[in-house]
Amino acid sequence: xxxxxxxxxxxxxxxxxxxxxxxxxxxxxVRYSVPEEMATGxxxxxxxQDLGLDVKRLKSGRARIFTEDGSEYIGLNLDxxxxxxxxxxxxxxxxAQVSPCSLHFQIILDNPMELHPIDVEILDINDNAxxxxxxxxxxxxxxxxxxxxxxxxxSAKDPDVALNTLQTYRLTPADTFKLNIISRPDGSKYVEMxxxxxxxxxxxxxxxxxxxxxxxxxxxxxxxxxxxxIVIDANDNAxxxSxxxxxxxxxxxxxxGTLMLRVSATDADKGTNGEVLYSFxxxxxxxxxxxNIDPHTGEITVRGELNYEKAKHYEIxxxxxxxxxxxxxxxxxxxxxxxNDNAxxxxxxxxxxxIPEDSAPDTVIAMLNIKDLDSGKNGxxxxxxxxxxxxxxxxxxSNFYSLVSDDVLDRETVPEYNITITAIDEGSPPFSxxxxxxxRISDVNDHAPAFPQPSFTAFIxxxxxxxxxxxxxxxxxxxxxxNARISYFLEESQVNGLSxxxxxxxxxxxxxxxxxxxxxxxQTKEFQIRVKAQDGGSPPLSSNVSVTVTIQDQNDNPPQVxxxxxxxxxxxxxxxxxxxDVSYLVTKVVAVDVDSGxxxxxxxxxxxxxxxxxxxxxxxxxEIRTIRQVTDKDAVKQRLTVIVEDNGQPxxxxxxxxxxxxxxxxxxxxxxxxxxxxxxxxxxxxxFYLVLALAVVSFLFITCVVVIISVKIYRWRRERLFxxxxxxxxxxxxxxxxxxxxxxxxxxxxxxxxxxYGTTDSRKSDVKFSRPFSQSTLSVDHNxxxxxxxxxxxxxxMLTEVSSASRSLKAAPSYV
Numbered sequence: 001x002x003x004x005x006x007x008x009x010x011x012x013x014x015x016x017x018x019x020x021x022x023x024x025x026x027x028x029x030v031r032y033s034v035p036e037e038m039a040t041g042x043x044x045x046x047x048x049q050d051l052g053l054d055v056k057r058l059k060s061g062r063a064r065i066f067t068e069d070g071s072e073y074i075g076l077n078l079d080x081x082x083x084x085x086x087x088x089x090x091x092x093x094x095x096a097q098v099s100p101c102s103l104h105f106q107i108i109l110d111n112p113m114e115l116h117p118i119d120v121e122i123l124d125i126n127d128n129a130x131x132x133x134x135x136x137x138x139x140x141x142x143x144x145x146x147x148x149x150x151x152x153x154x155s156a157k158d159p160d161v162a163l164n165t166l167q168t169y170r171l172t173p174a175d176t177f178k179l180n181i182i183s184r185p186d187g188s189k190y191v192e193m194x195x196x197x198x199x200x201x202x203x204x205x206x207x208x209x210x211x212x213x214x215x216x217x218x219x220x221x222x223x224x225x226x227x228x229x230i231v232i233d234a235n236d237n238a239x240x241x242s243x244x245x246x247x248x249x250x251x252x253x254x255x256x257g258t259l260m261l262r263v264s265a266t267d268a269d270k271g272t273n274g275e276v277l278y279s280f281x282x283x284x285x286x287x288x289x290x291x292n293i294d295p296h297t298g299e300i301t302v303r304g305e306l307n308y309e310k311a312k313h314y315e316i317x318x319x320x321x322x323x324x325x326x327x328x329x330x331x332x333x334x335x336x337x338x339x340n341d342n343a344x345x346x347x348x349x350x351x352x353x354x355i356p357e358d359s360a361p362d363t364v365i366a367m368l369n370i371k372d373l374d375s376g377k378n379g380x381x382x383x384x385x386x387x388x389x390x391x392x393x394x395x396x397x398s399n400f401y402s403l404v405s406d407d408v409l410d411r412e413t414v415p416e417y418n419i420t421i422t423a424i425d426e427g428s429p430p431f432s433x434x435x436x437x438x439x440r441i442s443d444v445n446d447h448a449p450a451f452p453q454p455s456f457t458a459f460i461x462x463x464x465x466x467x468x469x470x471x472x473x474x475x476x477x478x479x480x481x482x483n484a485r486i487s488y489f490l491e492e493s494q495v496n497g498l499s500x501x502x503x504x505x506x507x508x509x510x511x512x513x514x515x516x517x518x519x520x521x522x523q524t525k526e527f528q529i530r531v532k533a534q535d536g537g538s539p540p541l542s543s544n545v546s547v548t549v550t551i552q553d554q555n556d557n558p559p560q561v562x563x564x565x566x567x568x569x570x571x572x573x574x575x576x577x578x579x580x581d582v583s584y585l586v587t588k589v590v591a592v593d594v595d596s597g598x599x600x601x602x603x604x605x606x607x608x609x610x611x612x613x614x615x616x617x618x619x620x621x622x623e624i625r626t627i628r629q630v631t632d633k634d635a636v637k638q639r640l641t642v643i644v645e646d647n648g649q650p651x652x653x654x655x656x657x658x659x660x661x662x663x664x665x666x667x668x669x670x671x672x673x674x675x676x677x678x679x680x681x682x683x684x685x686x687x688f689y690l691v692l693a694l695a696v697v698s699f700l701f702i703t704c705v706v707v708i709i710s711v712k713i714y715r716w717r718r719e720r721l722f723x724x725x726x727x728x729x730x731x732x733x734x735x736x737x738x739x740x741x742x743x744x745x746x747x748x749x750x751x752x753x754x755x756x757y758g759t760t761d762s763r764k765s766d767v768k769f770s771r772p773f774s775q776s777t778l779s780v781d782h783n784x785x786x787x788x789x790x791x792x793x794x795x796x797x798m799l800t801e802v803s804s805a806s807r808s809l810k811a812a813p814s815y816v
Contacts, residue, residue: 029116029117029118029119030045030047030050030051030116030117030118030119031118031119031120031121032044032045032083032118032119032120032121033120033121033123034085034089034120034121034122034123035122035123035124035125036089036090036091036092036122036123036124036125036127037088037089037090037125037127038085038089039085040085040086040087040088041084041085042084042085043082043083043084044074044082044083044084044085044120045082045083046081046082047076047081047082047083047107047118048081048082049081051107051116053081054081055078055079055080055081057109058076058078058081058109059078060111061109061110061111061114062109062110062111063076063078063107063108063109064076064107064108065105065106065107065108066105066106066107066108066349066369067103067104067105067106068104068105068347068369068371071103072086072087073085073086073087073089073094073103074086074103074105074118074120076107083118083120089103089122091122091123091124091161092128092159092160094122095122096159097159097161099124099161099162100121101121101122101124101161102119102120102121102122103119103120103121103122104117104118104119105117105118105120106118106400108349108350108367110350110352112364113350113364113367113402115367115396115397115400117397124160124161124162124164125160125164126160126164126215126216126217126218126220126221127160128158128159128160128164128215128221129158129215129221129222129223130156130157130158130166130213130214130215130221130222130223131156131157131158131223132154132156132157132211132213132223132224132225133154133157133282134154134225134282135225135226136225136226136227136228137153137154137211137225137226137227137228138227138228138229138230139151139193139227139228139229139230139325140229140230140231140232140324140325141195141199141229141230141231141232141325141326142199142231142232142324142325142326143198143199143200143201143202143231143232145195145198145199145326146195146198147195147196147197147198148194148195149194149195149238149326150180150192150193150194150195150238151177151192151193151194151195151327152190152192152193152281152317152319152327152329153191153192153193153211153227154225154282155188155189155190155191155213156169156213156223156225158213158215160215160217162216163215163216163217164215164216164217165215165216166188166189166213166214166215167189167214167215167216167220168181168189168213168214169181169189169191169211169212169213169214170211170212170214171193171209171210171211171212171227172209172210172212173209174196175196175197176195176196176197176199176207176229177193177194177195177196177207177209177229178193178194178196179191179192179193179194179211180192180193180194190317191211193209193211193227199231200231201231201232204231205230205231206228206229206230206231207227207228207229207231208226208227208228208229209226209227209228209229210224210225210226210227211224211225211226211227212224232324232325237267237268237269237273237274237322237326238267238322238326238327238328239265239266239267239276239320239321239322239326239327239328240265240266240267240320240328241263241264241265241318241320241328241329241330242263242264242265242266243263243330244330244331245330245331245332245333246261246263246330246331246332246333247332247333247335248260248261248300248332248333248334248335249334249335249336249337250302250306250334250335250336250337251306251336251337251339252306252307252308252336252337252338252339252341253306253339253341254302254306255302256301256302256303256304256305257301257302258301258302259299259300259301260291260300260301260302260334261299261300261332262297262298262299262300263278263293263298263300263318263320263330263332264298265278265298265320265328265330267320267322267326269322269324272323273322273323273324274322274323275322275323276320276321276322277295277296277320277321277322278293278294278295278296278297278298278318278319278320279293279295279318279319279321280293280316280317280318280319281316281317281318281319281329289303289304290302290303290304290305290306290311290314291303291304291314291316291334293318298320300316300318300332306336307336308336308337308338308339308374308375309342309373309374311336312335312336312338313333313334313335313336314332314333314334314336315331315332315333315334316331316332316334317329317330317331317332318330318331318332338374338375338376338378339374339378340374340378340425340427340428340429340430340431341374342372342373342374342378342379342431343372343425343431343432343433344370344371344372344381344423344424344425344431344432344433345370345371345372345373345433346368346369346370346421346423346433346435347368347369347370347371348366348367348368348435348437349367349368349369350366350367351365351366351367351437352364352365352366353365353437353438353439353440354439354440354441354442355405355409355439355440355441355442356441356442356443356444357409357410357411357441357442357443357444357446358409358444358446359405359409360405361404361405361406361407361408362404362405362406363404363405364402364403364404365391365402365403365404365405365439366402366403366437367396367400367401367402367403368383368393368400368401368402368403368421369399369400369401370383370399370400370401370423371399372425372431374425374427377425377426377427378425378426378427379425380425380426381399381423381424381425381426382423382424382425382426383395383401383421383422383423384421384422385403385419385420385421385422386419386420389406389417389419390405390406390407390408390409390417391403391404391405391406391417391419392404392406393421403419403421403437409441410441411441411442411443411444411479411480412447412478412479414441415440415441416438416439416440416441417438417439417441418436418437418438418439419436419437419438419439420434420435420436421434421435421436421437422434423435443479443480443481443483443484444479444483445479445483445535445537445538445539445540445541446479447477447478447479447483447541448477448535448541448542448543449475449476449477449486449533449534449535449541449542449543450475450476450477450478450543451473451474451475451533451543451545452474452476453545454545454546455545455546455547455548456471456473456545456546456547456548457547457548457550458470458471458513458547458548458549458550459549459550459552460515460519460549460550460551460552461551461552461554462518462519462520462521462522462551462552462553462554462556463518463519463520463554463556464515464518464519465515465518466515466516466517466518467514467515467516468514468515469512469513469514470504470513470514470515470549471512471513471547471549472510472511472512472513473488473506473511473513473531473533473545473547474511475488475511475533475543475545477535479535479537482535482536482537483535483536483537484535484536485535485536486511486533486534486535486536487508487509487533487534487535487536488506488507488508488509488510488511488531488532488533488534489506489508489531489532489534490504490505490506490513490529490530490531490532491529491530491531491532491544493528493529493530495527495528495529496524500527500529500530501516502516502517503515503516503517503519503527503529504516504527504529504549506531511531511533513529513531513547513549519551520551521551521552521553521554521595521596522557522594522595524551525550525551526548526549526550526551527548527549527551528546528547528548528549529546529547529549530544530545530546530547531544531545531547532544533545553595553596553597553599554595554599554648555595555599555646555648555649555650555651555652556595557593557594557595557599557652558593558646558652558653558654559591559592559593559602559644559645559646559652559653559654560591560592560593560594560654561589561590561591561644561654561656562590562591562592563587563588563589563590564587564589564656564658566656566657573637573659573660573661574586574587574624574658574659574660574661575660575661575663575666576626576630576638576660576661576662577630577663577664578630578631578632578634578662578663578664579630579664580626580629580630581626581629582626582627582628582629583625583626583627584625584626584630585623585624585625586615586624586625586626586658586660587623587624587658587660588621588622588623588624589604589617589622589623589624589642589644589656589658590622591604591622591644591654591656593646593652595646595648598646598647598648599646599647599648600646600647601646601647602622602644602645602646602647603619603620603644603645603646603647604617604618604619604620604621604622604642604643604644605617605619605642605643605645606640606641606642607641607642607643607655608639608640608641609638609639609640609641610635610637610638610639610640611634611635611638613627613628614626614627614628614630614634614638615627615638615640615660617640617642622642622644624640624642624658624660630662634662635662636661636662636663637659637660637661637662638659638660638661638662639657639658639659639660640657640658640659640660641655641656641657641658642655642656642657642658643655644656
């Protein structure tokens with residue numbers, strides 16, 4: 001360390017006009033030397049330069065000063081990177097007579113944590129003059145005092161140290177007494193007044209002296225005290241102690257009143273002049289408060305509480321004085337032995353709380369200072385934590401430890417730790433101290449949202465309102481905060497050729513799935529969509545779930561009658577011969593419902609009939625049959641109204657009118673239907689009607705010829721198409737799947753065989769069914785009146801072909 005003394009050994013006082021400091025760096029530790037009483041704000045040293053740091057590092061590391069006793073004499077200027085005087089430093093108040101006097105502290109930086117010990121030595125300046133405790137001292141000395149008699153004088157006190165402290169004494173006048181200055185082993189000076197010449201009370205009964213104390217400053221300072229010496233008669237022998245120095249050791253926990261030792265002094269005089277009184281010297285006022293001396297016996301006992309950590313040694317000056325005022329002095333050296341009476345003290349000087357769960361092992365969490373005021377083994381401390389925790393304690397330097405992570409942390413498993421740090425000394429019995437740190441683990445986005453199952457199924461009835469809620473999906477995330485804040489999105493995918501967002505939308509906050517449009521079960525029965533759940537982490541994590549939306553059918557379609565076909569202007573009739581037996585199959589009502597399930601189950605009922613006792617309708621298959629034998633009395637023209645109902649709630653229905661002709665020959669039927677459909681007022685002009693009927697028959701004949709030729713061409717073309725397609729005929733439209741007649745409960749019974757020529761339009765299909773001519777179908781135009789000769793073969797052939805064509809739709813359900 002650089003010296004601040006000149007060659008003369010005196011302190012350079014002129015250097016106090018500027019800020020003066022000396023720095024020395026040794027093995028990671030920086031030392032400075034500054035004089036006391038420096039102005040606040042004075043620069044102690046450039047810590048940035050001496051530690052090899054920069055100002056940015058000091059600021060980013062939140063550099064700060066840590067002292068074990070909490071003092072703030074030295075401050076840190078982060079902007080300049082310099083140590084400055086933070087408050088007035090009085091070396092005498094700080095260290096008393098201890099030399100060298102140093103301030104010990106540490107500079108701590110974070111991110112990463114660093115610890116730099118700093119020592120600042122406080123140099124003494126001559127700011128204190130020697131001072132005596134009393135302004136005046138008095139002595140009574142007998143006239144028979146021998147030459148060389150010694151008289152102990154009160155020493156002056158100078159709190160300065162080294163050359164600035166007390167150096168010498170001077171006694172004036174010096175004709176009768178002289179000074180004897182004695183240096184103690186600790187460097188202090190003890191002064192005695194020695195009788196140089198014999199006293200003569202009759203010549204001079206009082207001597208007035210001045211004792212002056214000088215220090216070694218430049219310029220030196222001094223202090224003085226008056227000494228009054230009164231010469232008395234008789235007592236010419238002074239007490240003498242048995243030992244010049246007494247030494248004793250006492251434990252620091254010694255109770256009050258404990259006897260430490262007994263001192264003794266003898267006086268050769270007799271009587272009252274030989275009686276000796278013991279007392280502490282005035283020089284021992286600062287230490288005698290802890291002890292007591294019996295003035296008669298010389299027993300020294302413990303008076304106050306002893307603490308090894310505050311004072312390890314005591315030096316007491318004692319005096320033995322006789323009645324004549326003669327005295328002798330001795331010294332008592334008291335050593336205080338240490339006991340393990342202090343527990344370790346744990347101080348947290350830096351703590352990172354919380355720490356992220358992805359912190360790597362050996363991450364510094366806290367820096368600790370652990371100290372024990374005891375000495376030796378009593379002050380040696382061990383520090384540890386529980387082995388079950390994923391942390392460990394490392395020793396950074398003397399009395400400093402760091403708490404670091406020792407394993408992988410997982411906030412979702414353990415969100416916080418209570419770390420109990422135990423410090424135990426090696427005394428007997430040992431003392432221990434615990435300190436608990438509540439360490440929180442901060443979250444990292446390391447978990448993706450999770451759905452409770454990989455897929456869901458939702459149901460929604462068709463014809464729903466747009467915007468109706470379909471289903472709600474919920475995902476959970478083990479993270480916390482924004483890392484667990486989940487948003488829901490509909491993944492882009494194609495559904496029936498359109499984007500999934502054209503059908504559904506998802507609420508980003510609640511996961512509620514809403515329908516964008518109304519659905520039709522008959523068009524689409526099921527949708528497959530995917531919903532993505534994404535958290536709010538950075539980067540975000542996500543997961544998907546499949547949702548199957550099933551459309552539920554509603555009874556929104558009425559039955560559709562396929563046969564018999566309802567025409568607008570002409571009347572189609574089924575012919576029943578009068579010879580027909582009971583249960584004769586007149587025709588079959590064929591209907592379908594495009595709904596599904598119960599909504600497509602159809603039932604047939606006869607609503608109205610010309611003769612309800614003649615016909616009945618099969619409830620399940622729609623077959624119209626006779627329920628009794630046909631008689632000649634039955635009317636030729638029969639009109640049946642059949643209602644077809646589905647099984648929905650509420651049910652829907654359709655109505656069809658079936659015309660039935662009861663006759664054995666076509667002319668009879670024709671005559672009956674002609675008479676039935678026209679008013680009797682036309683009978684007066686029969687000739688006109690016969691001519692008109694002839695014209696109609698001619699027109700029908702030509703029409704039938706054209707129809708037959710067209711049918712033949714059409715069949716020829718169908719046969720060619722059938723051969724080319726391998727027999728794969730298109731299905732009649734609007735038939736629901738699996739619409740079949742099983743066991744006679746469906747629409748048609750399998751007992752009837754039909755020869756079908758199917759097309760994409762069921763109304764153009766052709767059917768052949770072997771029946772007697774009497775069961776053929778008659779088509780009559782209500783707008784015309786015609787008479788047909790009964791014995792024209794050409795007319796009968798024509799009617800046969802027309803009847804065959806008109807029955808073309810009766811066998812259409814055989815496709816099902």
